[in-house]
Amino acid sequence: MTGRSAGLSARNVSYSYGSKRALDTVSFSIAPGEFAALLGPNGAGKSTLFSLLTRLFTTRDGVIEIAGHNLSKNPRAALARIGVVFQQSTLDLDLTVMRNLTYFAALHGLSGRGARARIDAALERLDMADRAQERARDLNGGHRRRTEIARCLIHSPSVLLLDEPTVGLDAAARRAITDHVHALSRDDGLTVLWATHLTDEIEDSDRLLILHRGRLLQNGNAGSLRGPTSLQDYFLAQTMEPA
Numbered sequence: 407m408t409g410r411s412a413g414l415s416a417r418n419v420s421y422s423y424g425s426k427r428a429l430d431t432v433s434f435s436i437a438p439g440e441f442a443a444l445l446g447p448n449g450a451g452k453s454t455l456f457s458l459l460t461r462l463f464t465t466r467d468g469v470i471e472i473a474g475h476n477l478s479k480n481p482r483a484a485l486a487r488i489g490v491v492f493q494q495s496t497l498d499l500d501l502t503v504m505r506n507l508t509y510f511a512a513l514h515g516l517s518g519r520g521a522r523a524r525i526d527a528a529l530e531r532l533d534m535a536d537r538a539q540e541r542a543r544d545l546n547g548g549h550r551r552r553t554e555i556a557r558c559l560i561h562s563p564s565v566l567l568l569d570e571p572t573v574g575l576d577a578a579a580r581r582a583i584t585d586h587v588h589a590l591s592r593d594d595g596l597t598v599l600w601a602t603h604l605t606d607e608i609e610d611s612d613r614l615l616i617l618h619r620g621r622l623l624q625n626g627n628a629g630s631l632r633g634p635t636s637l638q639d640y641f642l643a644q645t646m647e648p649a
């Protein structure tokens with residue numbers, strides 16, 4: 407399978423740092439148009455999984471497929487289909503929003519009018535069009551994040567990976583960003599994997615993946631999994647350490 411039809415999947419993926427097992431036979435599959443929340447406490451293995459999905463690290467244990475491309479056999483094609491927002495901001499603070507995005511477009515071989523049209527569309531999608539000429543340094547944290555999300559759309563990826571993208575933001579900015587990214591999955595058919603440890607960023611219709619100590623404890627519809635319990639209580643019950 408190729409193209410937008412295949413979403414994101416991991417099959418029996420494991421990873422160790424020396425003798426420390428950080429991921430243990432993790433398997434899941436996220437369909438196009440699906441928003442999957444990867445929920446786990448600190449140290450669960452979320453960043454390790456992101457490092458494998460973006461090929462910062464590689465493993466021989468397990469198979470990762472992105473938009474139908476096997477990541478270890480066909481890394482170029484697979485990586486071309488993902489848009490990534492890392493935990494740490496990677497904007498150049500001295501450049502304007504537009505220059506940051508133009509630079510990124512050029513890295514993907516996009517220039518001229520075609521690039522400009524994609525950049526304008528991406529900024530519009532994140533309600534950032536009127537800030538295109540502002541310096542990144544002058545933006546608040548929420549607008550910087552929205553710039554980064556717009557940037558990761560420019561090359562028309564089919565899978566978005568966001569590693570705790572709301573860290574350090576206030577409640578209003580967090581809400582704006584979670585709403586924007588939910589809309590990207592629902593309305594544009596993007597496959598989204600969103601790592602977080604904050605349950606209020608997750609909607610009942612989302613797929614919920616609970617990762618704890620490197621193992622995937624739950625994988626299913628968030629509303630069905632939590633039932634009558636609040637997601638926060640459900641998550642705590644799943645991951646509580648014995649006293």
Ligand SMILES: Nc1ncnc2c1ncn2[C@@H]1O[C@H](COP(=O)(O)OP(=O)(O)OP(=O)(O)O)[C@@H](O)[C@H]1O
Nearest residue numbers: 423426427428446447448449450451452453454455
């Ligand atoms: N370079 C490393 N060497 C040894 N152990 C590591 C290394 N990086 C991470 N770990 C361990 O692997 C496990 C998973 O870490 P990871 O950073 O993937 O978790 P996380 O869910 O992203 O946590 P956080 O939310 O704190 O970023 C943890 O027990 C962590 O201590």
